[in-house]
Amino acid sequence: MTRLIVGPFNRVEGDLEVTLDIAAGAVTAAFVNASLYRGFEQILQGKTPLDALVFVPRICGICSVAQSSAAAQALADAMGLVPANNGRIAANLVLACENLADHLTHFYLFFMPDFARAAYRDRAWYSAAEERFKALNGSGIKAMLPARADFLHLMGLLAGKWPHTLALQPGGSSRALQAAEKIRLLMLLREFRSWLEKNLFGDLLENVAGLASRQALEDWRATQRAGDFRLFLEIAEDLQLEQLGRATDVFLSYGNFPQAEGVGRLFPAGVWDGKLHALDELAIVEDATCAWLNGGAALHPTQGLTLPLSDKAGAYSWCKAPRLAGRVVETGALARQLVAGQPLLRMLAAEQGGNVYARIVARMIEITRVLPEMERWLRELKPGAPFCFPGSLPEEAEGRGLVEAARGSLGHWLQIRHGRIQNYQIIAPTTWNFSPRDAAGTPGALEQALVGAPVGDKEATPLAVQHIVRSFDPCMVCTVH
Amino acid sequence: MNLLWLQSGGCGGCSMSLLCADTRDLFATLSDAGINILWHPALSEASGVEALEVLHACDEGKLPLDILCIEGALLRGPNGSGRFHMLAGTAQPMIAWVSRLAGRASFVLAIGSCAAWGGVTSAGVNPTDACGLQYDGAALGGLLGSSWCSASGLPVINVAGCPIHPGWVLDTLVALAHAEINDFGAADLDGLGRPRFYADQLVHTGCLRNEFYEFKASAEKASDLGCLMENMGCKGTQAHADCNTRLWNGSGSCLRGGYACINCTEPGFEEPGHPFANTPKVAGIPIGLPTDMPKAWFVALAALSKSATPRRVRENATADHQRVTPAIRKSAGKPKLK
Numbered sequence: 001m002t003r004l005i006v007g008p009f010n011r012v013e014g015d016l017e018v019t020l021d022i023a024a025g026a027v028t029a030a031f032v033n034a035s036l037y038r039g040f041e042q043i044l045q046g047k048t049p050l051d052a053l054v055f056v057p058r059i060c061g062i063c064s065v066a067q068s069s070a071a072a073q074a075l076a077d078a079m080g081l082v083p084a085n086n087g088r089i090a091a092n093l094v095l096a097c098e099n100l101a102d103h104l105t106h107f108y109l110f111f112m113p114d115f116a117r118a119a120y121r122d123r124a125w126y127s128a129a130e131e132r133f134k135a136l137n138g139s140g141i142k143a144m145l146p147a148r149a150d151f152l153h154l155m156g157l158l159a160g161k162w163p164h165t166l167a168l169q170p171g172g173s174s175r176a177l178q179a180a181e182k183i184r185l186l187m188l189l190r191e192f193r194s195w196l197e198k199n200l201f202g203d204l205l206e207n208v209a210g211l212a213s214r215q216a217l218e219d220w221r222a223t224q225r226a227g228d229f230r231l232f233l234e235i236a237e238d239l240q241l242e243q244l245g246r247a248t249d250v251f252l253s254y255g256n257f258p259q260a261e262g263v264g265r266l267f268p269a270g271v272w273d274g275k276l277h278a279l280d281e282l283a284i285v286e287d288a289t290c291a292w293l294n295g296g297a298a299l300h301p302t303q304g305l306t307l308p309l310s311d312k313a314g315a316y317s318w319c320k321a322p323r324l325a326g327r328v329v330e331t332g333a334l335a336r337q338l339v340a341g342q343p344l345l346r347m348l349a350a351e352q353g354g355n356v357y358a359r360i361v362a363r364m365i366e367i368t369r370v371l372p373e374m375e376r377w378l379r380e381l382k383p384g385a386p387f388c389f390p391g392s393l394p395e396e397a398e399g400r401g402l403v404e405a406a407r408g409s410l411g412h413w414l415q416i417r418h419g420r421i422q423n424y425q426i427i428a429p430t431t432w433n434f435s436p437r438d439a440a441g442t443p444g445a446l447e448q449a450l451v452g453a454p455v456g457d458k459e460a461t462p463l464a465v466q467h468i469v470r471s472f473d474p475c476m477v478c479t480v481h
Numbered sequence: 482m483n484l485l486w487l488q489s490g491g492c493g494g495c496s497m498s499l500l501c502a503d504t505r506d507l508f509a510t511l512s513d514a515g516i517n518i519l520w521h522p523a524l525s526e527a528s529g530v531e532a533l534e535v536l537h538a539c540d541e542g543k544l545p546l547d548i549l550c551i552e553g554a555l556l557r558g559p560n561g562s563g564r565f566h567m568l569a570g571t572a573q574p575m576i577a578w579v580s581r582l583a584g585r586a587s588f589v590l591a592i593g594s595c596a597a598w599g600g601v602t603s604a605g606v607n608p609t610d611a612c613g614l615q616y617d618g619a620a621l622g623g624l625l626g627s628s629w630c631s632a633s634g635l636p637v638i639n640v641a642g643c644p645i646h647p648g649w650v651l652d653t654l655v656a657l658a659h660a661e662i663n664d665f666g667a668a669d670l671d672g673l674g675r676p677r678f679y680a681d682q683l684v685h686t687g688c689l690r691n692e693f694y695e696f697k698a699s700a701e702k703a704s705d706l707g708c709l710m711e712n713m714g715c716k717g718t719q720a721h722a723d724c725n726t727r728l729w730n731g732s733g734s735c736l737r738g739g740y741a742c743i744n745c746t747e748p749g750f751e752e753p754g755h756p757f758a759n760t761p762k763v764a765g766i767p768i769g770l771p772t773d774m775p776k777a778w779f780v781a782l783a784a785l786s787k788s789a790t791p792r793r794v795r796e797n798a799t800a801d802h803q804r805v806t807p808a809i810r811k812s813a814g815k816p817k818l819k
Contacts, residue, residue, distance in 0.1 A: 007569025017569035039608030061494020153731030160738015161729035174739030461529030
């Protein structure tokens with residue numbers, strides 16, 4: 001057996017080191033180290049509760065709005081406040097904008113450039129992949145960046161700026177859209193749709209969103225001449241990406257985008273393991289056995305504390321190990337779409353579980369489902385009606401905010417005592433996906449997904465490992481925070 | 482010029498913001514200026530040992546390092562060990578890497594307020610003993626020390642902000658690359674090492690709420706249109722940046738987003754000593770008035786302007802959309818042709 005330490009692992013947001021045990025040309029065990037600790041949960045203690053809105057977006061520059069949104073929901077929960085309807089819609093638009101921009105960033109900047117590596121130069125698709133996705137140079141990357149920047153102009157109109165807005169408030173949004181600005185936003189969304197349909201899909205979003213089976217996707221691909229998604233499908237088939245990176249096949253979603261009161265969320269909350277289960281939030285625990293943090297026992301986040309202990313024996317990451325009723329779960333776009341019942345992804349997961357291929361397809365499908373919703377939400381905004389309801393915080397209160405960042409389920413748990421934050425616990429998407437082992441020695445989702453990954457004789461940074469790691473769209477700055 | 486970009490105790494948001502630059506081709510803009518990106522954690526192909534080869538070559542002086550950009554605070558803890566951030570794959574603390582590489586670089590840029598001062602990462606109990614490259618909060622020093630200079634003779638260039646505006650970074654990089662047009666030097670930095678082209682401006686300039694400010698017609702709650710200074714914690718009259726003349730994400734800024742300027746380019750902004758969204762007052766008068774105006778004059782002018790506030794301004798200040806529109810001036814009609 002040989003041991004390989006892979007790092008710095010780039011094109012993931014933040015800092016990551018992966019240790020691999022290798023035998024007979026395959027990974028036999030993996031240990032994932034989130035190698036940066038900043039201590040936001042310590043920083044927040046003692047602060048005025050509303051100051052969380054300044055601090056938590058700065059946990060992460062790529063999930064910034066998702067962090068804001070979770071904090072605003074936790075504070076609203078503590079206040080017993082229901083946001084103004086316009087504010088709810090504006091917050092949905094802002095979060096959806098971040099999620100879709102992140103999906104695009106992941107596909108073009110983080111994930112696809114690995115197929116433009118010289119190691120693949122003998123493949124039939126290589127010259128196309130190199131032309132579109134070569135890091136810092138590919139025509140696809142160069143086309144995506146201005147399209148993304150233009151799409152993020154939505155933030156300029158609805159949130160002041162991105163990242164790190166303070167517009168999302170417990171009672172709604174501090175930015176009341178004016179009637180004429182609705183038209184500007186509509187044009188902006190339509191322009192982004194047009195870019196996606198031309199460059200990424202080579203087809204109408206609705207045609208992709210409607211793909212309901214493996215056969216339908218294959219038939220669609222056979223008719224496509226253009227589009228980066230089509231190129232991905234060709235590469236995925238050739239490299240058998242569907243055989244890479246299967247984790248636990250238990251999928252968690254907190255659900256996203258609250259709809260009008262009583263209607264629930266556009267993508268509902270739940271757990272999918274071949275069957276749909278209701279989410280039991282009280283069954284969430286964090287275990288610090290293998291983290292350089294004090295304690296170890298699995299605790300619900302309302303009980304948990306975060307204190308660094310850098311010399312702890314047996315620890316190998318700053319990341320805690322979240323578990324749901326003792327289970328290791330995977331979260332992300334695939335989980336959201338499985339819980340939401342998207343038929344193509346349900347079929348793919350039933351046949352091959354979660355894997356590199358399915359995770360990418362899920363993000364693409366999600367883009368095609370969310371943008372038309374954004375166009376619909378925009379029409380529901382009513383300038384002139386309130387965007388933000390004022391609320392007041394009790395001196396003693398608790399609150400929780402559960403949202404979906406692009407890369408999965410994000411939860412905030414807040415306790416207020418004597419008008420100050422007594423404790424604030426955060427479980428981020430990649431905390432779930434990239435957790436270390438727990439007290440029972442059970443590896444986290446990525447650690448399981450890496451077992452069996454092929455490693456070539458001379459590979460110091462194995463490509464299959466890179467595809468698997470990046471398929472989760474990890475955000476390491478959120479992971480430990 | 483070879484550029485190396487590393488991230489430490491921050492959120493990565495400055496890199497994400499840079500990618501929002503309103504250029505048609507960001508990488509072409511940089512390469513056109515002669516800037517060659519050796520490695521960037523979010524953008525480069527090289528991972529693991531491939532990336533380490535680049536870092537080692539710079540460290541050993543085999544690869545010229547012209548511009549070193551550091552994003553994120555430098556984490557000295559626990560107990561001076563730097564263990565809170567070990568550079569993956571190297572078993573060495575990031576602060577050791579940054580100290581050595583800074584010694585090789587012609588120019589060192591702190592990208593964002595974390596790298597400049599410590600920023601949000603150093604807030605509260607500062608769990609990681611975070612500091613900036615050459616400042617620890619407002620005090621000179623930081624990781625590299627108060628007298629440190631790069632090979633060019635300049636101290637650390639503090640492109641402060643949380644996050645940075647993409648234009649602040651692009652303009653600085655391209656200015657450094659075009660020494661023949663504008664020899665970027667010590668005179669281009671303000672007293673805190675920030676590029677003066679944006680740090681000699683005030684956020685207040687160009688604020689859409691300026692008419693409300695003139696009449697002290699103030700917002701009372703989130704989403705109100707009025708001035709955010711009197712009640713909502715806004716520091717735009719003191720904050721050094723051009724956020725309302727160089728807009729964000731097309732047409733935005735904090736003020737245009739309906740929330741206070743929190744003075745994020747300033748050392749120590751993360752611990753203002755009051756809740757961010759409330760203006761502290763003494764005897765009903767906001768503390769922290771404009772820095773270059775006598776307080777008595779300000780109070781006198783405020784009283785006068787409040788009494789002269791037009792109904793339009795007064796009523797719109799506490800609404801989230803214009804309730805009273807500007808009056809149309811009555812005229813005698815078109816002059817008749819003879």
